Amino acid sequence: MSIRISAEHVVKKYENGKVTVIPDLSLVIKDGEFFTLLGPSGCGKTTFLRILAGFNTLEGGRILFDDTVMNDVPAQKRNIGMVFQNYAIFPHLTVRQNVEFGLKQRKISGEELKKRVDEILKIVKIEEFADRLPDRLSGGQQQRVALARAIVISPSVLLMDEPLSNLDAKLRIEMRTTIRELQKKVGITTVYVTHDQEEALAISDRIAVMKLGELQQIGQPMEIYLRPYNTFVATFIGFSNLFRGTVRMENGRPAVVLNEDCVLHVPDLDESVEDGQEVIVSMRPNEFHYADRGLRVRVISSTFLGQNMSYKVAFENALAVELEDENELTEPMNYLERKLNAGDTACIMPMENKANVFTADGARSLIKGVTIYGGE
Ligand SMILES: Nc1ncnc2c1ncn2[C@@H]1O[C@H](COP(=O)(O)OP(=O)(O)OP(=O)(O)O)[C@@H](O)[C@H]1O
Numbered sequence: 480m481s482i483r484i485s486a487e488h489v490v491k492k493y494e495n496g497k498v499t500v501i502p503d504l505s506l507v508i509k510d511g512e513f514f515t516l517l518g519p520s521g522c523g524k525t526t527f528l529r530i531l532a533g534f535n536t537l538e539g540g541r542i543l544f545d546d547t548v549m550n551d552v553p554a555q556k557r558n559i560g561m562v563f564q565n566y567a568i569f570p571h572l573t574v575r576q577n578v579e580f581g582l583k584q585r586k587i588s589g590e591e592l593k594k595r596v597d598e599i600l601k602i603v604k605i606e607e608f609a610d611r612l613p614d615r616l617s618g619g620q621q622q623r624v625a626l627a628r629a630i631v632i633s634p635s636v637l638l639m640d641e642p643l644s645n646l647d648a649k650l651r652i653e654m655r656t657t658i659r660e661l662q663k664k665v666g667i668t669t670v671y672v673t674h675d676q677e678e679a680l681a682i683s684d685r686i687a688v689m690k691l692g693e694l695q696q697i698g699q700p701m702e703i704y705l706r707p708y709n710t711f712v713a714t715f716i717g718f719s720n721l722f723r724g725t726v727r728m729e730n731g732r733p734a735v736v737l738n739e740d741c742v743l744h745v746p747d748l749d750e751s752v753e754d755g756q757e758v759i760v761s762m763r764p765n766e767f768h769y770a771d772r773g774l775r776v777r778v779i780s781s782t783f784l785g786q787n788m789s790y791k792v793a794f795e796n797a798l799a800v801e802l803e804d805e806n807e808l809t810e811p812m813n814y815l816e817r818k819l820n821a822g823d824t825a826c827i828m829p830m831e832n833k834a835n836v837f838t839a840d841g842a843r844s845l846i847k848g849v850t851i852y853g854g855e
């Protein structure tokens with residue numbers, strides 16, 4: 480039985496109330512959903528996960544599992560499975576004994592115990608190591624044991640805090656597929672913490688992007704990538720080039736002017752935009768094409784990345800925000816029109832239908848329908 484989790488105006492303070500880490504957080508995690516908290520180090524991901532688990536006090540607001548308020552329910556009564564970064568499996572117990580542990584605590588024994596353990600060992604593909612001690616397992620295998628141990632007790636919620644960060648790159652990708660498949664098979668509401676944006680995009684039904692304890696955007700991976708709510712999300716999830724521009728009304732319709740050679744007719748601009756309003760436009764490195772007029776770029780360096788050519792560039796006739804010399808363009812190798820080298824110049828146009836437009840402070844999208852809480 481999995482459940483819906485609601486956080487209502489959650490406040491978390493440390494150091495006897497002197498330091499506020501989460502000022503006011505509200506969100507709903509749906510029944511059976513794979514929900515990821517994503518954000519830079521120190522933004523409060525672990526803190527929030529520990530609140531859900533019942534390890535942290537709340538200084539305001541409520542946590543609900545379905546319709547039950549959980550604020551005063553102790554951790555051991557919350558029926559939660561947890562997996563952490565360091566596997567936290569018992570070194571003196573075999574794989575099977577590790578997985579049995581939580582079931583025995585719940586007074587399950589005999590045939591029922593064996594059946595449930597065998598089933599889980601098979602699902603996470605470690606049945607052949609059932610009688611081994613953990614020190615004779617690889618990192619990935621140990622993490623499978625931790626996963627098996629967390630879900631064998633049929634928890635209502637599975638909480639995972641950077642479970643893959645100790646594994647090498649290849650194993651991380653393999654394990655994230657295992658976790659995703661397993662989660663879908665058992666259908667358990669899962670809250671997953673990572674600061675790896677690619678992992679979040681690959682594994683989640685929905686992602687909550689956080690910064691300094693505050694929600695920046697919630698949405699499906701593609702929604703967050705294609706329609707970021709603010710410039711923090713646009714630059715934290717993948718790379719974006721940011722430009723300063725000005726809105727100009729042309730026959731009653733808004734255009735965004737980066738310079739007189741680069742006037743963008745961005746579809747779906749919010750009706751609130753006004754003539755003369757200053758905005759920020761964000762473009763992914765691959766959202767440009769060569770043109771006769773537009774943005775003049777000077778190549779600082781070029782790097783061959785296998786599938787893509789990647790160029791660090793400076794824009795000569797547009798105002799890039801913050802990043803200055805670190806703007807980036809990419810071109811897929813199989814469509815490569817011309818290979819540019821350091822010192823070369825080129826003229827490019829942003830793809831208007833890909834552009835995201837924000838208020839001048841970067842705090843809010845000016846594309847119709849883009850909100851913090853997304854479509855659902
Ligand atoms: N027990 C504590 N006492 C005081 N401050 C704490 C405590 N635990 C965490 N903090 C502070 O709260 C903030 C959020 O910490 P948290 O561990 O939740 O971040 P995180 O998003 O999980 O970061 P990371 O990606 O590095 O794991 C940080 O500034 C941290 O220093």
Ligand SMILES: [Mg+2]
Binds near residue numbers: 525526
């Ligand atoms: Mg953490």
